[in-house]
Amino acid sequence: xxxxxxxxxxxxxxxxxxxxxxxxxxxxxxxxxxxxxxxxxxxxxxxxxxxxxxxxxxxxxxxxxxxxxxxxxxxxxxxxxxxxxxxxxxxxxxxxxxxxxxxxxxxxxx
Numbered sequence: 001x002x003x004x005x006x007x008x009x010x011x012x013x014x015x016x017x018x019x020x021x022x023x024x025x026x027x028x029x030x031x032x033x034x035x036x037x038x039x040x041x042x043x044x045x046x047x048x049x050x051x052x053x054x055x056x057x058x059x060x061x062x063x064x065x066x067x068x069x070x071x072x073x074x075x076x077x078x079x080x081x082x083x084x085x086x087x088x089x090x091x092x093x094x095x096x097x098x099x100x101x102x103x104x105x106x107x108x109x110x
Contacts, residue, residue: 008037009062010084013053017075032068034061054084
């Protein structure tokens with residue numbers, strides 16, 4: 001197994017039903033002969049599931065997964081599957097600015 005295969009490819013899966021479970025998504029991929037290494041269904045703070053997921057598959061299976069499952073109906077919704085984009089560094093910068101403001105305010109109020 002190559003290092004790329006061990007690391008896997010992260011896929012963005014849009015159109016996931018809000019009630020879908022990780023196991024159901026893993027089963028959907030396995031029915032097409034694609035083993036999922038990891039399934040993440042993000043939650044929004046106070047919102048519940050957000051209607052998308054990230055599925056990590058072996059790097060060698062990524063294109064096959066996209067071709068086999070993109071546009072398929074899953075729990076009454078059409079899935080859109082593509083390679084996930086790298087995480088943005090801009091979000092961390094905004095969070096750190098927010099924290100700076102909070103700490104700055106605390107120091108001033110002491």
